Amino acid sequence: MQVRYNRKTSPKVIGGQVLRKNNHVKTARLGYVVDRRRPGKGFMHVLRKKDIHDFVELIPDWNEISEGIESIVLDSGDECTDGVYHHFHTENTGIIYLSAWQKELWREFNDDYFQEHRWIFNALNVTIESKTHRIESSDKQEIIWHCYFTESQAKAYTLMHVFLHELGHHIDRLSSCNQNACNRGEVFAEHYAVRRFHELWPSYLRRFGELY
Numbered sequence: 001m002q003v004r005y006n007r008k009t010s011p012k013v014i015g016g017q018v019l020r021k022n023n024h025v026k027t028a029r030l031g032y033v034v035d036r037r038r039p040g041k042g043f044m045h046v047l048r049k050k051d052i053h054d055f056v057e058l059i060p061d062w063n064e065i066s067e068g069i070e071s072i073v074l075d076s077g078d079e080c081t082d083g084v085y086h087h088f089h090t091e092n093t094g095i096i097y098l099s100a101w102q103k104e105l106w107r108e109f110n111d112d113y114f115q116e117h118r119w120i121f122n123a124l125n126v127t128i129e130s131k132t133h134r135i136e137s138s139d140k141q142e143i144i145w146h147c148y149f150t151e152s153q154a155k156a157y158t159l160m161h162v163f164l165h166e167l168g169h170h171i172d173r174l175s176s177c178n179q180n181a182c183n184r185g186e187v188f189a190e191h192y193a194v195r196r197f198h199e200l201w202p203s204y205l206r207r208f209g210e211l212y
Helices: 049-056 111-123 151-175 185-208
Strands: 003-009 033-036 069-075 081-088 093-099 106-110 127-134 141-148
Touching (some): 111 151
Antiparallel strands (some): 127 141
């Protein structure tokens, strides 16, 4: 079975990792299921299965755009990956993975990633601190941004950005001529997530409550 990967990464100070092998056993052909894995040592889930069901009810066209989503997985923690979209090429189905968070609930981002996502950190009222980091074997310095999330902010970021980003990859695949390629890549998925955030944010606050 051929599997294609689209993942939303957080470029942090720590180097990237090879994506772990997918060992998901399929459980449904029609509709979707929500699966939960152990978060792993030092990690915690900020979402419950019920949060996924409650959230997709806010998406007005969910029944249409969820076609082919086999499952949504609350996955184990990964220091360099926020979420992943797996596409099974031969069966035209996909799986959305949402990574567990480190228990401390703070993240380090390089300047490029932070500037691209500053708008959502501000919208979620995340506490932000910048630090200057000397690049190893160089006289140059770079800015590293420390973002300190509360649990409700981490939940909102995962649902209102990471999940929507991975859903964007799924939408991209559905719109391809043979429905088996995410041709427009990261830019499309990111733009989709931003647009849906602004559409859904008032509904999110009514359903999940104000952030604290």
